[in-house]
Amino acid sequence: MSDILFIEGGRVIDPASGTDGVRTVVIRDGRIAEVAERVERPRDARAVDARGRWVTPGFVDLHVHLREPGQEYKETVETGARAAVAGGFTSVCAMPNTRPVNDNASVTELVLARAAAAGLARVYPVGAISKGSEGQELAEYGELAAAGCVALSDDGRPVASSALMRRALEYARAFDLPLTVHEEDLGLVGKGVMHEGAASTRLGLKGIPAAAEEVMVLRDLALVELTGGRLHVAHVSTRGAVRAVREAKRRGLAVTAEVTPHHLALRDEDVAASGYSTDFKMNPPLRSAEDVAACREGLADGTLDAIATDHAPHSAVEKDLEFDAAANGIVGLETAFAVCLALARAGAFGERRLVEALTSGPARIFGLPGGTLARGADADVAVLDPAAEWTVDPARFRSKSRNSPWKGRRMAGRCVMTVVGGRVVHEEVGGER
Ligand SMILES: [Zn+2]
Numbered sequence: 001m002s003d004i005l006f007i008e009g010g011r012v013i014d015p016a017s018g019t020d021g022v023r024t025v026v027i028r029d030g031r032i033a034e035v036a037e038r039v040e041r042p043r044d045a046r047a048v049d050a051r052g053r054w055v056t057p058g059f060v061d062l063h064v065h066l067r068e069p070g071q072e073y074k075e076t077v078e079t080g081a082r083a084a085v086a087g088g089f090t091s092v093c094a095m096p097n098t099r100p101v102n103d104n105a106s107v108t109e110l111v112l113a114r115a116a117a118a119g120l121a122r123v124y125p126v127g128a129i130s131k132g133s134e135g136q137e138l139a140e141y142g143e144l145a146a147a148g149c150v151a152l153s154d155d156g157r158p159v160a161s162s163a164l165m166r167r168a169l170e171y172a173r174a175f176d177l178p179l180t181v182h183e184e185d186l187g188l189v190g191k192g193v194m195h196e197g198a199a200s201t202r203l204g205l206k207g208i209p210a211a212a213e214e215v216m217v218l219r220d221l222a223l224v225e226l227t228g229g230r231l232h233v234a235h236v237s238t239r240g241a242v243r244a245v246r247e248a249k250r251r252g253l254a255v256t257a258e259v260t261p262h263h264l265a266l267r268d269e270d271v272a273a274s275g276y277s278t279d280f281k282m283n284p285p286l287r288s289a290e291d292v293a294a295c296r297e298g299l300a301d302g303t304l305d306a307i308a309t310d311h312a313p314h315s316a317v318e319k320d321l322e323f324d325a326a327a328n329g330i331v332g333l334e335t336a337f338a339v340c341l342a343l344a345r346a347g348a349f350g351e352r353r354l355v356e357a358l359t360s361g362p363a364r365i366f367g368l369p370g371g372t373l374a375r376g377a378d379a380d381v382a383v384l385d386p387a388a389e390w391t392v393d394p395a396r397f398r399s400k401s402r403n404s405p406w407k408g409r410r411m412a413g414r415c416v417m418t419v420v421g422g423r424v425v426h427e428e429v430g431g432e433r
């Protein structure tokens with residue numbers, strides 16, 4: 001096969017360069033050579049017919065859990081990367097809550113080596129804020145940055161100590177690493193397992209108030225003001241958190257935020273409608289209709305910079321339990337596009353804004369290459385069929401895990417081809433589903 005790839009006749013949506021129209025994308029030697037309306041194709045070039053499809057920069061996910069090292073029965077770097085490219089994601093950021101925690105160069109290097117061996121999506125490790133993510137002592141940020149970490153997080157847990165969080169923000173500045181924070185006040189969470197509201201009362205499940213997230217977001221914004229550090233708020237889920245981020249941005253603070261497809265699409269009442277399915281249990285929990293509306297608005301107006309999946313694979317061992325006892329989290333890489341496209345089609349936000357929140361928006365936050373089809377950029381590309389209908393069958397996921405709330409759901413929109421560095425790493429053959 002030649003090194004030249006022509007993706008012809010698709011609707012090219014590249015928010016970073018302001019392109020939205022029918023174009024041909026020319027890839028040569030692993031890079032974007034040209035995006036043009038008319039371009040002569042040489043004989044030895046491979047042509048891909050993209051008519052009726054979207055051609056976008058490969059998606060960038062700031063928040064995935066790949067479970068390796070330590071919990072390879074749930075996911076490995078390879079299976080996670082395979083799920084990523086099947087969903088159109090060419091870059092994923094791997095959270096550090098593995099076993100052991102990624103709080104030192106040897107874990108970072110292992111993740112990078114596994115990703116290189118898999119040769120699928122680009123995998124960017126996120127290092128821990130504190131050693132073991134135990135919230136006691138800061139990790140060595142210089143070592144983590146030198147090994148290849150692009151951000152720091154104790155995701156899965158909040159940084160409970162305000163003093164430690166202050167020092168983390170100060171220390172991370174020296175390495176220009178953003179802190180991506182899982183915001184919950186554990187005292188307010190208590191034994192809560194779903195959003196605190198009418199639904200939790202009716203179902204008789206212990207609730208987690210929206211304020212558990214909001215007080216921590218507000219605390220960290222105050223600490224950003226104190227330190228001049230950089231804060232990225234993971235999985236924003238409440239109206240108050242959206243409002244706090246919006247106001248902080250207006251004041252010029254260095255804060256960014258992400259939202260998950262499930263917090264944009266589902267609400268607390270869906271826990272009841274699902275019959276207490278543990279595939280509707282995650283942290284933060286599915287919130288009220290007002291919170292969902294605020295998240296959609298926040299995405300539309302740019303308060304929320306990125307869509308991130310929080311892809312959290314768990315096996316049946318952790319999920320086939322009573323609601324109270326089951327682990328938090330769902331897989332998301334292979335359904336994100338279809339879930340969000342349905343929301344865009346229903347008018348929650350624009351289609352270009354959707355692509356931006358999956359590409360240049362997240363790339364900018366962590367300073368990652370990619371997220372654009374600009375000439376000379378790495379040729380990371382997704383070809384998407386917005387009309388392709390399919391039924392979600394977790395048994396067919398590339399991910400090792402099956403914990404999806406979309407099981408059995410009819411969807412429209414699929415990734416049909418994914419290119420990383422000019423190489424086709426995922427290609428859907430006709431009739432696969
Ligand atoms: Zn989290």
Ligand SMILES: [Zn+2]
Nearest residue numbers: 095155156310
């Ligand atoms: Zn997470």
